[in-house]
Amino acid sequence: MNYEQLLSDMMQKDDRYMILTAENRSAMRNISNTIPDRFIDTGIAEQTMVGMAAGLASRGRIPIVHALATFLTLRAFEFIRTDIGIANLPVKLVGAVPGFLSDGNGPTHQAIEDVSLMRGIPTMNVFCPADEEDLILGIEKIFPYNSPFYIRYNNLKPVVKHSPFEIGKAEVLFEGDIMILTYGLLLKEALLAREILLSENISAGVINMRSLKPLDRETVSDYCRRSDLIVTLEDHFITGGLFSILSEMMVFENISCEIFPIGLKSWFKPALLNDVLEYEGFTGKAIAHKISKKFKSDNNLFKLSW
Amino acid sequence: MQQKSLLELEQISFRVREHIIRMATNGGCFLGASLSCTDIIVYLYYNYLNITKQNLKDPSRDYFFLSKGHDVPALYGTFAELGFIDKERLKNHLKTNDFIYWHPNVNIPGVEFHSGSLGHLLSVSMGVAFDCKLRDTKNKIVVILGDGELNEGSIWEGALVAAAKHLDNLIAVVDRNKFQANLATEDLIPIEPLDQKFKAFGWNVFFCNGHDFNNLNEVFNKLPLGNGRPNIIIADTVRGKGLPSIEARADRWFCNFTQDEINLLLKELYSKGKTNLTSETLVVR
Numbered sequence: 001m002n003y004e005q006l007l008s009d010m011m012q013k014d015d016r017y018m019i020l021t022a023e024n025r026s027a028m029r030n031i032s033n034t035i036p037d038r039f040i041d042t043g044i045a046e047q048t049m050v051g052m053a054a055g056l057a058s059r060g061r062i063p064i065v066h067a068l069a070t071f072l073t074l075r076a077f078e079f080i081r082t083d084i085g086i087a088n089l090p091v092k093l094v095g096a097v098p099g100f101l102s103d104g105n106g107p108t109h110q111a112i113e114d115v116s117l118m119r120g121i122p123t124m125n126v127f128c129p130a131d132e133e134d135l136i137l138g139i140e141k142i143f144p145y146n147s148p149f150y151i152r153y154n155n156l157k158p159v160v161k162h163s164p165f166e167i168g169k170a171e172v173l174f175e176g177d178i179m180i181l182t183y184g185l186l187l188k189e190a191l192l193a194r195e196i197l198l199s200e201n202i203s204a205g206v207i208n209m210r211s212l213k214p215l216d217r218e219t220v221s222d223y224c225r226r227s228d229l230i231v232t233l234e235d236h237f238i239t240g241g242l243f244s245i246l247s248e249m250m251v252f253e254n255i256s257c258e259i260f261p262i263g264l265k266s267w268f269k270p271a272l273l274n275d276v277l278e279y280e281g282f283t284g285k286a287i288a289h290k291i292s293k294k295f296k297s298d299n300n301l302f303k304l305s306w
Numbered sequence: 307m308q309q310k311s312l313l314e315l316e317q318i319s320f321r322v323r324e325h326i327i328r329m330a331t332n333g334g335c336f337l338g339a340s341l342s343c344t345d346i347i348v349y350l351y352y353n354y355l356n357i358t359k360q361n362l363k364d365p366s367r368d369y370f371f372l373s374k375g376h377d378v379p380a381l382y383g384t385f386a387e388l389g390f391i392d393k394e395r396l397k398n399h400l401k402t403n404d405f406i407y408w409h410p411n412v413n414i415p416g417v418e419f420h421s422g423s424l425g426h427l428l429s430v431s432m433g434v435a436f437d438c439k440l441r442d443t444k445n446k447i448v449v450i451l452g453d454g455e456l457n458e459g460s461i462w463e464g465a466l467v468a469a470a471k472h473l474d475n476l477i478a479v480v481d482r483n484k485f486q487a488n489l490a491t492e493d494l495i496p497i498e499p500l501d502q503k504f505k506a507f508g509w510n511v512f513f514c515n516g517h518d519f520n521n522l523n524e525v526f527n528k529l530p531l532g533n534g535r536p537n538i539i540i541a542d543t544v545r546g547k548g549l550p551s552i553e554a555r556a557d558r559w560f561c562n563f564t565q566d567e568i569n570l571l572l573k574e575l576y577s578k579g580k581t582n583l584t585s586e587t588l589v590v591r
Contacts, residue, residue, distance in 0.1 A: 043470070047463055051427075051464070052430070052432050054433060058419065058430070083426055087419070
């Protein structure tokens with residue numbers, strides 16, 4: 001089962017679903033032929049596409065809207081916020097090649113503030129799947145959900161067997177003294193980092209933060225209270241993403257714990273994905289090294305100050 | 307639908323203008339733009355569109371979208387006359403106990419979609435038009451655009467896409483009052499020749515006098531709905547129409563008058579005299 005097959009099945013069963021795309025057809029190559037009536041390609045016109053989606057939703061449709069994540073969340077931002085956000089319409093926004101997935105495109109195509117922008121809209125929800133299996137598990141629940149949703153599209157091959165998806169629930173994959181919280185394609189690197197840390201006798205666990213909004217406050221606050229160190233790992237600006245989400249939550253809930261953010265401070269070096277990860281220090285090995293260094297220096301500081 | 311006579315339409319328009327003028331105090335409203343599209347809105351609701359108090363939620367109704375949302379007093383004044391809302395409710399303008407403020411809100415019966423940010427409701431109305439065509443229903447979809455609003459890139463993006471998708475149930479009306487906020491359109495960002503622009507984009511283009519009910523009736527009834535092209539009517543209008551002391555003035559866009567001035571303007575509406583207005587003009591956006 002891939003994205004297009006599932007979407008196609010859902011559309012066959014329920015004629016409320018409509019596809020809109022701003023000439024971004026990479027995720028669905030055949031639906032324009034099999035269900036042409038409910039497939040609208042607006043051309044490279046993201047604002048018009050989002051406005052039309054709002055109009056269609058006001059008539060009872062569930063528009064599934066596709067564009068590159070940058071142009072969807074940035075070019076059409078005010079249309080998303082004003083026409084979908086204020087009206088609270090159940091439009092589903094699917095942003096392609098977010099974060100490091102933009103490879104060699106360069107900063108124009110780097111959606112690394114998309115989570116920040118979308119979660120800032122009061123009625124909007126945010127889903128960041130770790131891989132194709134996670135994506136499929138998520139959209140089965142999210143597409144029929146009666147609220148707007150941003151989906152940070154990612155169809156990379158699965159790296160782990162996922163548990164069923166629930167809106168507002170994190171997926172705890174491994175427990176540990178240090179907890180690595182991540183989303184999207186970096187889950188794979190987090191799992192590699194965990195193994196390296198274990199080989200150094202550092203106990204690290206991993207949580208897949210697939211539902212960034214609504215946040216699984218219960219699970220996350222619980223781990224914040226009882227972990228030695230919380231690592232937030234994301235291919236997103238540190239400002240506005242998971243690190244910010246956690247920081248806000250901790251202040252609200254009066255939790256004090258150490259957070260180590262691994263994310264982007266600026267735009268990243270454009271290259272093929274594996275080379276980007278290497279260059280920017282986001283391979284499992286580089287992540288493990290950063291965490292291990294941080295953990296050891298924290299412990300040294302603790303001893304010195306004592 | 308029972309058609310109103312020319313005389314009846316004129317009487318209704320006077321009453322709607324009274325409602326509008328009464329909103330131009332205690333905080334004020336966009337008086338000039340509201341008065342320029344009053345007659346178009348009155349004509350559409352009384353003699354063209356299938357929209358009644360009873361069918362506001364019926365998917366077979368026609369649709370009306372006010373993309374230039376700042377002239378909402380004209381819409382609410384019409385709604386009050388139609389009985390969609392109680393006339394007394396207009397006194398809640400800018401009060402926190404209601405939803406009546408400078409731009410449309412969907413909590414007011416009859417408002418299809420909120421607006422205020424320019425350049426949005428062309429695409430939203432296109433989504434509705436697309437769905438109506440897909441379901442093969444005969445709804446007419448009318449969207450009013452401001453001439454200043456045509457500065458927005460999203461209008462031209464939408465104009466391309468509406469033609470490409472053959473949205474021939476869509477009728478855009480440009481309230482061509484020749485002014486945007488503080489300046490004449492042609493002095494800032496000239497939009498003429500407007501008809502040629504839309505023709506080149508693949509639309510059916512018509513002109514009308516936006517204050518002449520006979521002419522409005524004639525033009526709307528000759529629209530070639532269903533011919534594969536979206537429709538646009540460029541309605542020649544006057545900013546501030548009905549109040550000679552503010553007509554066609556660049557500095558009478560947003561107006562907040564004293565109660566005394568409002569009383570004089572209400573007299574001016576019927577007597578055609580001129581009021582000596584001393585309230586500060588507002589030229590900032």
